Amino acid sequence: MTKDSSSEASRLRAQLAALEDQRRALNARLSVQVAGQGESVRPAATADSGILKGIFVGERPSSPDGQLECLRRVLAWRTRALPLRGIDSRTHDSRSIVSLFVPLMTDLALPEGVAKRALLEAERGIQVTYPTLDPNSERILDRDRARSLGALEAIYLRRSLVILGEAGSGKSTLLAFLAHALATGDRTALPGWPETEWSCIPVLLRLRDFSAWLAARDTAEQSAEQLVWGFLRHELTDRNLGFVCLHSKRRSTRAVL
DSSP states (O other): OOHHHHHHHHHHHHHHHHHHHHHHHHHHHHHHHHHHHOGGGSOGGGOOTTEETTEEOSOOOSSHHHHHHHHHHHHHHHTSEEEOTTTSTTTOSEEEHHHHOOOOEEEEEEEHHHHHHHHHHHHTTOOOOOOOOOTTTTSOSOGGGEEEEEHHHHHHHOSSOOOOOOTTSSHHHHHHHHHHHHHHTOTTTOTTSOGGGTTSEEOOOOHHHHHHHHHTSOOTTOOHHHHHHHHHHHHHHHTTOTTOOOBOSSOBOOEEO
């Protein structure tokens, strides 16, 4: 190593040490602010000193599995609570997603036996095709023999799904809850989730953010797949997770989008 390179290395180490001191100071200030606002502002179960306001500030792991775990931690932090501005602003500004989530019901209905069998197969990791019945299968007249599906159950059975509902009906809360449960590995929150898919990485892609990102770029010659990957890389970089590798020639990561 030359004298110049040795000097440069020493300078970089000094900068890293200074940044680490700043990180610790910011964490200390944030802890004081949170303590003064009430315990429920930041759910204790999701406290993570390596994350500051949704940005990863911890030590970068060298292993791919460790890097993916950092991604899970950041997503768990982002989805841990929902803002409740205007409801009780005097004492709280957020609540735990787990305590807020109310299971949603859908207008899908199946015969009780068919629904039970399909959900059991999905939980065991068996590839499930949504049961095809007669054209009126989702409007069964005899409700005693029908089984209305909850939103999570519909997701178990129909892996590609569009959820429609009025503003404030809980669509965003549902997706945040799903992402949080998968990021934290909370099996009690998703009792019917396929066992074989708990190792998947949850990816919460907000279309309004994706749309804004697209508007600022020339995307004419890029495929849909390239655009999604480009946006995901952008999101990772914004949260100081650019070191996380989701896809490579040697290794591919399964994800739930």
